[in-house]
Amino acid sequence: MATSESTTKRYLPWVVATALFMEQLDSTIVNTGIPSMAASLGVTPLSLKAVVTSYILALAVSIPVSGWLAERYGSRRVFMFAVALFTVSSVLCGLAVNSTMLIAARVPQGIAAAMMMPVGRMVIVRTFSKGELLRAMNFVIIPALLGPLLGPTVGGLIVHWASWREIFFVNVPVGLAALWFASKHMPNYQNDTPRPLDVRGLILFASGAGLLSWLLEVFGEISLSNEMVATLVAVSLGLLAAYGWHAQRVPYPLLRLSLFSTRTFRVGVLGGFVTRLGVGGMPFLLPLLYQLGLGMPVWQSGLLMMPAAMGAMAMKALSGPMLRRFGYRRVLIVNTLLVACAIACYALVDAGTPVVAIVALGLALGLFNSLQFSSMNTMAYADINPEDTAMASTLASTLQQMSMSFGLAFGSLITGYFLQGLSQSDQLAVTASLHHAFIALAVLTVVSSAAFWTLRPEDGESVSKGSVAPT
Template identity: 75%
Template sequence: MDTAATKRYLPWVVATALFMEQLDSTIVNTGIPAMAASLQVSPLSLKAVVTSYILSLAVCIPVSGWLAERYGTRRIFMFAVGLFTVSSVLCGLAVDSTMLIAARVPQGIAAAMMMPVGRIAIVRTFPKGELLRAMNFVIIPALLGPLLGPTVGGLIVHWLSWRDIFFVNVPVGMVAMWFAHRHMPDYRSAAPQPLDVRGFLLFGSGAALLSWLLEVFGEHSLGLGAGGALLATSLLLLAGYAWHARQVPFPLLRLTLLKVRTFRVSVLGGFVTRLGIGGMPFLLPLLYQLGLGLPAWQSGLLMMPAAAAAMGMKVISAPLLRRYGYRRVLVVNTVLIACTIGGYALVGPGTPIAGIVGLGLAMGLFNSLQFSSMNSMAYADIEEKDTAMASTFASTLQQMSMSFGLACGSLVAAWYLAGLPQTDPAAVMNALHHAFLTLAGVTLVSSLSFWALRPDDGDSVSRGTLPVGA
């Protein structure tokens, strides 16, 4: 294997696939009102189109590392890209909401293999001193996907049909397949461990039930007794997995990795932080379209400043981390994210466009720094033999947190909208303002978790011997 060529092109391979996966996770958000009108359902009920995708992704991520170890990173990655592309076509051909939700499930399964397998290849290819540079390159397309998704979705819905938002994955998928065939390294284990089937059933069913429960609370009236029973069942399943993981030699997710401080703070602190951030792609299109009365294409354009700011952060994130360290950057930046989310509670019909654009710039800037910092710090103290498990573990909790964040965002919005007409812009605006303040509070609390870091934590990544911003 040509190591120099692999290092040159591998970030492009992973970035292309991650862009497609992240774009598709949010591109439907701007099109939800048009979909609801076409399929004759309420906009809030269509959050299942988004949630089913993210939920199936989160549930299936834990087996991706095992698949890569057994069958090789190149084969699994290419299969995932192909499945994702085909599923996108099926979504575009859906005739009702049920078929659309069903087609989104294999999309999520494919994404569950693409993202962690790509991250495994990155972590195994680059030494820690070069890891932040590689992560910085990959994180930009991954951030641009959610940020450009509403813009692309809005323009497509305005000029074409909401069905066409799924067909944009076909050319991107073909490019990703070409890149993967030529430049994806084929890492695999000479002696793969057995699959922890019981652990997968316990963890997957517990996570799925908990996410479904959040969705049901936001959409239907559920009795306190039934809701409490379902919540207790999901928590028991997850607790059962925690007990099971300590009894078997090769658990699905090795919980002992949480003993590594930088990894623990990155995945657990990041979990809570993403709860607040995860609801924004769902709430912002509702604010712009239902609250301010903007058309879908204008709503999408208001997401563009965040995309530009995310790209700009690539240049300054590495110097910031080198100078101030992960601890100080994550504590301060998380507070800034909370303030930005809370700032959307001030947006109303009289708000200047410049003010909304400024909030978008701040959101893109701070989110880019946050994700780049948390994702790279997770591997600062992980041994090479544990990188595949660490990647799978981190990817699982990250996607679960985004799924829960989406569900919590819609749940909070539905809570504040209870009994109010969704056709009343003033009522919608007031409910969304309360939802933004709630998410800001959750994000602010999550900043406390990063105080557990030491000032020199992550230096092996942020102060590598190679220039990181190049």
């Protein structure tokens, strides 16, 4: 390690959290600036959809190879390279003189984000003992919760007071700080005998995941026939199935699916995948409810996203004691139902709902989401051997990224289905369709709780019993 073990453990969660917050904030903040970017570059807003899709595609395709890179070249080197690449790409995005340059600069930005997330989580898991893991993960999970909530607000303020270019330039000081701290406090874990890269598996998985992510990202915004969409979905699923078949027949697969034989990892990742389908749609649906359904201005809509972020922060100090007292099984079963109830309660929000009630509901959703994510993410590594942490982190990060993207798409599809072609200027129609979408997401979240019933009361004790409240 670059410094003493105690100093590394003190600062490492902040290093990883800072980089991940930059990545999570950037991935949502860009959407707010699309109209301003289009006007500045002289193109239509729809043509700039590729600014988002190019990033998502690069991210989805690159995550699986991040674990291999860390094993071969060292975690500190890969993490710092990713932060540097993300920062430089942000500058290039801010300096773009046309849409082509902007889209091209977003590709390396997505590749860099794909390396930061799993490598940072892998280093946390390898550095901290099982008993310390919950405390450390409580810090690292916050960016995933705050980014989607704060992105629209911060983006709106930047575009209003400055220009869309500052959306990308704000990453520079954050990236430089993350680089400096990573050079001092990031361990450089490296495998002396790295496994060979599964090129065939990379082609199969990247093609399938990339195609599916692209379809979900642009669904409803491109003129493809139903037959063509069905064909492309079938092709993407066929490629992913082919990867599953391939992974069982090679000694060093890109993603080792045999890790799912570990019950706690399987439940934490696959059960969490379904849970995130419900939770992942909320950052997309809530601004629509506030702005289109309730007629609020953008600034007020953004402020109403803040209570959830505050609740997520407050839960940091509570999750450890709760998991020690009640255990992962009981907490996940009950809390999943509480998350579903909070989502369903938004179906009661209309123009007559007091703002204080909306604030209280947002605070509750933030509390429950934070506990849910911390529990799922830490339990997944409770029984993973140290030598498997890089692979486990890569596999978990890949599925988590896909589930959040699928959640946004699912929420959008449900809303569009219930809107049934009615005008989006009709506040009552939009509100009613969003209410149906909230109920659908809540039901899906309830269904996901079934996975946590398969846990045993003692599962995760190696993580929860030794954890202490974060300082």
